[in-house]
Amino acid sequence: MSLAPLPLAVLVVDASGAVISWNKAFEKLAGYGPDEVRGRDLAGFVEFDEPVQLFSPTLAQANLAGRLLCARGCPLPVRLTVAPQSLDTEEPGKYSVIVLPLAGEAAPRNALLQDFPVAELIENLPCVFYVIDQSGHLLLWNRQLEHVLERSSEELPTTNVSMFFDASEHQLVRDNILAAFELGSSSHEAELLGKHGKRTTCLFNCARTSLGNVPCVFGTGLDISARKKTEQGLRVSERAMYSSVNAIIITCCSHGDNLIEYVNPAFEQMTGYELAEIKGRDPRFMRLQGCDLHEHERIRVALRGKTGVHVVLRNIKRSGEIFWNDLRIDPVINIDGQVTHFVAVINDVTQSRQYERRLHHLAHHDALTGLANRTLLQERLKHALHSALHGGAAGALAFVDLDNFKHINDTFGHDAGDAVLREIADRLRAGVRDNDTVARLGGDEFVVLLDEPPDETVVADLLERLRHCVDRPILLRGKELIAGASFGVAMFPRDGDTMDRIMRAADAAMYHAKTLGKNNVQFYSTELSRVVHQHWLLEANLSRAIRNREMVLGYQPKVDLRTGRVVGAEALVRWHSPERGVVGPDKFIPIAEQTGLIVPLGDWVIGEACATLRSLATLGVVDFVISVNLSARQLRQRHFVEHLATTLREHSIAPNALELEVTESQLMDNPAAALEALAQLKALGVRLSIDDFGTGYSSLSYLQKFPVDVIKIDRSFLGDVASEGDAVIARAIIALGHNLKLEVIAEGVETREQLAFLQDHECDQMQGYYFSPALPQDRLSSMVCNDVRMVV
CATH class of the missing domain: 3.30.450.20 (PAS domain)
Incomplete structure (x- = not known):
C-alpha cells in the first residue's frame, strides 16, 4: 500500500524485515516501481557497513549506516533510522525505517516541498511546523523548527522528538503525542531546547492524520516566550500588589x-x-x-x-x-x-x-506650663501688629515678672518652683479672654497679648484682676506661698511699630513697676520712652566702646592683714566714654549682661589682667594674684576653659596667678552645672573665689563641694561692725571660711574700726578705700615694686 508523498523515504517492515508498505519518496530515491518493492525484504534493498541483526531489541530506535542498492545500479550511501511503529512499547511488531541519503544527494525534504503547493506557506509560517510518525520521529518540518532547535535538516529525523525537550518534560511530550494519536488532537506548552542552549517556550497544537495508511501527527508550535515573560511579570506585579x-x-x-x-x-x-x-x-x-x-x-x-x-x-x-x-x-x-x-x-x-501636630505643639508651647512659647507669641504679635498698623484695632502687650520666685525656688527647691509656675500659668490663662494669648518666655517671665481691647481702661482693669489672681496664696506642701507679680504694659502701635520696640517698651514698663515697689501694673509712658531711649543708646555705644577700646582697668590692691603687704589686686573695669565721660560699672554691666556683650567684655578684661601680670613678672614681682569678676554668661560658654587656657599660654602666666570671682547667686542658680564648670577651671589651675558671700541663699552642703580657694565678705556686713547683728554675721563667715580651709577677704573696708575688727577676728586679706581705691596699672606697679605697705 503506498503512502502519500512525504519528504523522507520511509519503509514499514515487520519483525522479520519484510517490507509491508513504503512511500513515493522511497520509490523516487531507490528508482524502483511499486511492483519491484512489493514482496521484498529490507536486506534486498540495503547493504550494511557492518553485519547486524535487524530489529533486535538493541537496535530499536537505532541509526545504521549502509548503502541503498538503487535500480540504476549505483549504491547510494544512506543512514537508516529504525524505530518501533508505535510509541506504546507494549504493542511491538512493526518498525518504521527512515532512509536518509548522505552527502551528494539533495535533501528529500527540500525535493518534496517543491512538489507541495503549500511548501512556501509552510516555510513562512510564524511558528514551527512538524509531522511526526508513531515512532516519535519527524517526517516533515519547516525551517523555523531548524532555527529554534539550532540543528541542520540532516540531524532532525534521526532523533526522537522527545529529546528536543528537557528531561523533565519527556513523558509529557510522549503523552501528548499519544493523546493526539488516540483522541485526534492535543495541545500543551513546553520548552524546546536548542542544540546550543537556546530555550523557546512554545504552545503546541497537534492533530491526527494519516499519510497513505501510516498514522501520523502534524501540528504547529507557536513561540510564546514573550507572552510567558509578560505573564510572569504580571504575576510578579499582582503578587507585589497583593503583598x-x-x-x-x-x-x-x-x-x-x-x-x-x-x-x-x-x-x-x-x-x-x-x-x-x-x-x-x-x-x-x-x-x-x-x-x-x-x-x-x-x-x-x-x-x-x-x-x-x-x-x-x-x-x-x-x-x-x-x-x-x-x-x-x-x-x-x-x-x-x-x-x-x-x-x-x-x-x-x-x-x-499626630506626631507632627505634637512636634508643632512642642515647638510652639512651653513644656512646663503648656502656654505659648516665644515662637508662637512672636507669630501672634506679628499678626496683631500688622492688623493694627493697617487700620485694625490696637492691641496691648504685658510683661509679667514674678516678684518672689527666686526666693521660693531657692528655699523650697526646683520642684516647688515648677509647681508655682504651673499654678501661675493656669491663673493667667483662666483670667484672659479666649482670643488673648498667655506665653512663658522662660524662668518666671510671662507675657500676655491682649487682642483688640476696647481701650486702655479695659486693659488696666483686666491686668489688675490678673495681678490679684497671681497675688493669691499658693498652697504648697501645707504652706502658703505668695508669688506676687509686676506688670509692664505697652499699647501698640502707639508705643512701637515693630515687635522689638513693643517688647522693649513692655519690658521697660515692667522694670519700672519693679522699681516702684513691685506687685503693681505700670503702662509705658513718655518719660519711660526717654529712659528706654537712653538705654538703647547706652547699649549701642557700649558695643562700640568694646570695639574701640574705650574700656580701662583699674586695680584695687588687696592687703595681707598680717603683714600689711600688697599681695594682689582686683581688676575693676571702667568706661571712659567720649560723650559721657567716666561711666560706672553699675550703669553698663547690667546692659552688658542683658545683651551678651559681657562675654567679649569679660574676655578683654581677662586679657588685660594677664598682660598686667606679665608686666609685673618682668619687674620681678612674683606671688602676685589679680582677681577678675566672672559673669554667669561667661561661665556657661562651652569653650570658656579652653579659651582661658589659651590666653594664659599666650601671656606666659601661671594659672594660679589669676583668680576668678563668681557670685554666690551665680553658683546657686544651677549648683550642679556650676560645680562641673568650677571643676574644669580648678583642673586648669586658676584660683576661684566666691564674691558677695552671705548675700545669697547658699547651701552649706554645696559650699563644701565647690572647689573654691577664697570667700569674700560682702561690704554690707561691715557697714557697722559695732552693730551686734553685722558683727555676728562677719565673724561667722570668717570662722566658716577658715573651717573649710579657705582664705577670707573683706571688701569695701573704709574705716579703722572695720580694719581692727577684721584683724581681731583673723581675717586674711582686705581691700577698700581705707588703703587704696582702684589704681591704673603703672601706679599699681610702682606700689608693688616699692613694697608700699599698710600699717597694721
Whole structure:
C-alpha cells in the first residue's frame, strides 16, 4: 500500500524485515516501481557497513549506516533510522525505517516541498511546523523548527522528538503525542531546547492524520516566550500588589465613572472594607464630607485630565474611624494610548500627622506650663501688629515678672518652683479672654497679648484682676506661698511699630513697676520712652566702646592683714566714654549682661589682667594674684576653659596667678552645672573665689563641694561692725571660711574700726578705700615694686 508523498523515504517492515508498505519518496530515491518493492525484504534493498541483526531489541530506535542498492545500479550511501511503529512499547511488531541519503544527494525534504503547493506557506509560517510518525520521529518540518532547535535538516529525523525537550518534560511530550494519536488532537506548552542552549517556550497544537495508511501527527508550535515573560511579570506585579504594605485600589474608567475593580489585602486591613462589598463602587464613598475640599478638587481635576495627582486627606474607615492618608493616583494607559484604569496607592499617615501636630505643639508651647512659647507669641504679635498698623484695632502687650520666685525656688527647691509656675500659668490663662494669648518666655517671665481691647481702661482693669489672681496664696506642701507679680504694659502701635520696640517698651514698663515697689501694673509712658531711649543708646555705644577700646582697668590692691603687704589686686573695669565721660560699672554691666556683650567684655578684661601680670613678672614681682569678676554668661560658654587656657599660654602666666570671682547667686542658680564648670577651671589651675558671700541663699552642703580657694565678705556686713547683728554675721563667715580651709577677704573696708575688727577676728586679706581705691596699672606697679605697705 503506498503512502502519500512525504519528504523522507520511509519503509514499514515487520519483525522479520519484510517490507509491508513504503512511500513515493522511497520509490523516487531507490528508482524502483511499486511492483519491484512489493514482496521484498529490507536486506534486498540495503547493504550494511557492518553485519547486524535487524530489529533486535538493541537496535530499536537505532541509526545504521549502509548503502541503498538503487535500480540504476549505483549504491547510494544512506543512514537508516529504525524505530518501533508505535510509541506504546507494549504493542511491538512493526518498525518504521527512515532512509536518509548522505552527502551528494539533495535533501528529500527540500525535493518534496517543491512538489507541495503549500511548501512556501509552510516555510513562512510564524511558528514551527512538524509531522511526526508513531515512532516519535519527524517526517516533515519547516525551517523555523531548524532555527529554534539550532540543528541542520540532516540531524532532525534521526532523533526522537522527545529529546528536543528537557528531561523533565519527556513523558509529557510522549503523552501528548499519544493523546493526539488516540483522541485526534492535543495541545500543551513546553520548552524546546536548542542544540546550543537556546530555550523557546512554545504552545503546541497537534492533530491526527494519516499519510497513505501510516498514522501520523502534524501540528504547529507557536513561540510564546514573550507572552510567558509578560505573564510572569504580571504575576510578579499582582503578587507585589497583593503583598504590599500600602493599600492599593484599581478603578476602571467607564462612561466618566471610576469604579473600584480591585483592592489588595492591605486596603481591606487598613479600611475594614472587603473587595466583595465595595467592588463597583466609587471610592469617594469613604471621604469625610466638608473636609479637605481643596484636595478633593485636585483629585477631580486630575481624573478629568487623565493625569496623576498626590494629595493628603482624611477618609473614614468602615468602623467610622477617621484616618489621614497619603494618596497617590496614577493613570494606566493601554497600547492605544487610552487611559483605561487608575491605580491609587494609600499610605496611612495618621500617626505621623499626630506626631507632627505634637512636634508643632512642642515647638510652639512651653513644656512646663503648656502656654505659648516665644515662637508662637512672636507669630501672634506679628499678626496683631500688622492688623493694627493697617487700620485694625490696637492691641496691648504685658510683661509679667514674678516678684518672689527666686526666693521660693531657692528655699523650697526646683520642684516647688515648677509647681508655682504651673499654678501661675493656669491663673493667667483662666483670667484672659479666649482670643488673648498667655506665653512663658522662660524662668518666671510671662507675657500676655491682649487682642483688640476696647481701650486702655479695659486693659488696666483686666491686668489688675490678673495681678490679684497671681497675688493669691499658693498652697504648697501645707504652706502658703505668695508669688506676687509686676506688670509692664505697652499699647501698640502707639508705643512701637515693630515687635522689638513693643517688647522693649513692655519690658521697660515692667522694670519700672519693679522699681516702684513691685506687685503693681505700670503702662509705658513718655518719660519711660526717654529712659528706654537712653538705654538703647547706652547699649549701642557700649558695643562700640568694646570695639574701640574705650574700656580701662583699674586695680584695687588687696592687703595681707598680717603683714600689711600688697599681695594682689582686683581688676575693676571702667568706661571712659567720649560723650559721657567716666561711666560706672553699675550703669553698663547690667546692659552688658542683658545683651551678651559681657562675654567679649569679660574676655578683654581677662586679657588685660594677664598682660598686667606679665608686666609685673618682668619687674620681678612674683606671688602676685589679680582677681577678675566672672559673669554667669561667661561661665556657661562651652569653650570658656579652653579659651582661658589659651590666653594664659599666650601671656606666659601661671594659672594660679589669676583668680576668678563668681557670685554666690551665680553658683546657686544651677549648683550642679556650676560645680562641673568650677571643676574644669580648678583642673586648669586658676584660683576661684566666691564674691558677695552671705548675700545669697547658699547651701552649706554645696559650699563644701565647690572647689573654691577664697570667700569674700560682702561690704554690707561691715557697714557697722559695732552693730551686734553685722558683727555676728562677719565673724561667722570668717570662722566658716577658715573651717573649710579657705582664705577670707573683706571688701569695701573704709574705716579703722572695720580694719581692727577684721584683724581681731583673723581675717586674711582686705581691700577698700581705707588703703587704696582702684589704681591704673603703672601706679599699681610702682606700689608693688616699692613694697608700699599698710600699717597694721
